[in-house]
Amino acid sequence: MTDNSIKTMDPNILLSIINTKLRDQYSSLDILCEELMITKDEVIKKLNDIGYNYNQSENQFK
Template identity: 45%
Template structure:
């Protein structure tokens, strides 16, 4: 995840923007950015954010 923003709020914004504009799913985002899905979800969960697959965003 070193190629993604490290600040949780900036990471949240970046991931949600990518999910909205460029990726069909969280799996697609992780593949595109070569990111471990569990690590990404854990980092954002530690900041208080959960992934909603139906809405396709963290909140």
């Protein structure tokens, strides 16, 4: 996954991928983005555009 693929990916698929990775592999969005070398702001913007916000206490986009 790259910043470029995030820009072109269907946001619903991105939501599924990110939430699955947060649930199964990463304890925070910051760690996920750092390890995958993707821009946190890009992920947040793309998912905000479809009405999802990151809930830090639950470690998922809702």
